[in-house]
Amino acid sequence: MxxxxxxxxxxxxxxxxxxxxxxxxxxxxxxxxxxxxxxxxxxxxxxxxxxxxxxxxxxxxxxxxxxxxxxxxxxxxxxxxxxxxxxxxxxxxxxxxxxxxxxxxxxxxxxxxxxxxxxxxxxxxxxxxxxxxxxxxxxxxxxxxxxxxxxxxxxxxxxxxxxxxxxxxxxxxxxxxxxxxxxxxxxxxxxxxxxxxxxxxxxxxxxxxxxxxxxxxxxxxxxxxxxTDMGEESTPAMRGVLRRLLRDGRLLGAVAAQFFYVGAQVAVFSHMIRYTQATMPGTSDKMAASFVTAGLVCFMVGRFAGAALMKHFKASRVLALFALANVLLMVLAAFVPGRAGIYALVASSFFMSVMYPTIFALGVEGRDDDERKLGAALLVMAIIGGAVLTAAMGVASDRVGIAHAMLVPAVCFVAIFLFAQQRRQHAVAGATA
Known part of the structure; x- marks a missing residue:
C-alpha cells in the first residue's frame, strides 16, 4: 500500500x-x-x-x-x-x-x-x-x-x-x-x-x-x-527558444566555459595517479590513489568555502580568482614535477569545486523558465569536454610527457578566467547603465 x-x-x-x-x-x-x-x-x-x-x-x-x-x-x-x-x-x-x-x-x-x-x-x-x-x-x-x-x-x-x-x-x-x-x-x-x-x-x-x-x-x-506540474511547452515553441539561445553570446560563453571546466577537471583527476607514478618513481597505484582521495576532500571543502565567499563577493569575481589560482597551479605541476607538482594538483581541486555550479548559474541567470530549461540542457551537454579534453591530454602526455601535459588544463582554466572577467564586466556595465 x-x-x-x-x-x-x-x-x-x-x-x-x-x-x-x-x-x-x-x-x-x-x-x-x-x-x-x-x-x-x-x-x-x-x-x-x-x-x-x-x-x-x-x-x-x-x-x-x-x-x-x-x-x-x-x-x-x-x-x-x-x-x-x-x-x-x-x-x-x-x-x-x-x-x-x-x-x-x-x-x-x-x-x-x-x-x-x-x-x-x-x-x-x-x-x-x-x-x-x-x-x-x-x-x-x-x-x-x-x-x-x-x-x-x-x-x-x-x-x-x-x-x-x-x-x-x-x-x-x-x-x-x-x-x-x-x-x-x-x-x-x-x-x-x-x-x-x-x-x-x-x-x-x-x-x-x-x-x-x-x-x-x-x-x-x-x-x-x-x-508535479511539468509545464510542458509545445515543440514549435521550444524550437523557437532553442534558436534564440543558440544566438545568445552570453549563454554560448557559459557553455564554452563549462566545456573547458569539465574537461580540465576530468583530465586532472584521470591523470593524477599516472602523474604521481611518473614523477615519483616507485609509488604504487594504491598510494597514488590516496592523492586522488585527498583532492576530493579538498574539492568538498572548497565547495563550502566558495559558497561562503559568494556571500560577500560576486560569483564572477570568485570564479575569476579561483580560475587564476588553478592556472598557476597547473603551470607549477607542469614545470616542477614531483612532490610539489602533486601537491599543486591536489590543491587545484579546492579551486575547481565552485566552477561547475557557478558557470551554470551565470549561464541561466535572468532568463525566463523556457530559456532556463533549454539553457540548462545545453550546459549539461557541455560535459562532453570531459571526453574531448581528457583524450587531448592523453595525446599530449604520450608526446611530451605527463608533466608538460598539465598545460592542457592550464589553457582550460585561462578560458574560464576570461569568461569570468567577461561576466564581471557585463555586471558592471549593467549596474552603471
Missing amino acids: HPQAPPTTAGGRFRGSTPLLPLALIVSLFFLWGVANNLNDVLVAQFKKTFTLSDFQAALVQSAFYLGYFVVALPAGAFMRRHGYKSAVVLGLCLYGVGALLFWPAAAHAAYPMFLAALFVIACGLAFLETSANPYVTLLGPAESAAARLNLAQAFNPLGSIVGVLVGQRFILSGVEHTPAELAGMSAGARDAFMRGEAAAVQIPYLVIGLCVLAWALVILLTRFPP
Missing part, C-alpha cells in the same frame, strides 16, 4: 511539509553518480596497466563515459517532459545498473572495448539522473527552501566521489605492477594470466554496485511520489 501523497499546488509545489522519503531517495542519487564518476579515475590507471595502453588509449575511459552524457542529455530532457521526473529517474537507474553489470562479461573476456561500451551505458543512465534529479529536488517542498534542498543534495556528490575512489583503491587496484621489460620477459601464458587477473578485479565491485542501483530503482518505482 502506497503512502498518501502530500497536497500540491497547481505549480507542483507543496502546501504542506517537504515529503521526506521521496526527497531522501532523490538526494541519494547525487551520491550514486558521484561513486560512478570518480571510480573512472581508478579505472584509467587499472586499464592502462591491465591492457598495456598508451595514455591516450587509457583516457578513452573518460571519452566513452562523457560521450554518453552528450548524446543523451537532450533526449533525457524530452523523456522527462513527456513521462515525468520519477520515470526518468527509474530509467536512469536501470541504465546505470545494467551498465555496471556489463563489467562482468567484459572482465570475463578481458576486452577493453566491452568495458568502454559498459561505461557508455552507465553514462547514459547518469545523464537521465542529472537531468531530472536537480530540478526535481527544487520541487519536493516549499519554494522558499528550494535552494537549501539543492545545496544539501549537492553535498552528497563529493561524498560519493570519495567513496568511489576508496572502493577502487581497496578492491580494484592490486598494487602489483610490472615494468615493460618484466612483461616482455614473461611467457605468453603468464602475461595472459596477469591481464585476466587484473581485469577480473573490477567484477565484484561493479556487480555489487549494479545490484544496489537496480534495487534502488525498484524502491523508487514502488514509492509514491507527489505529482
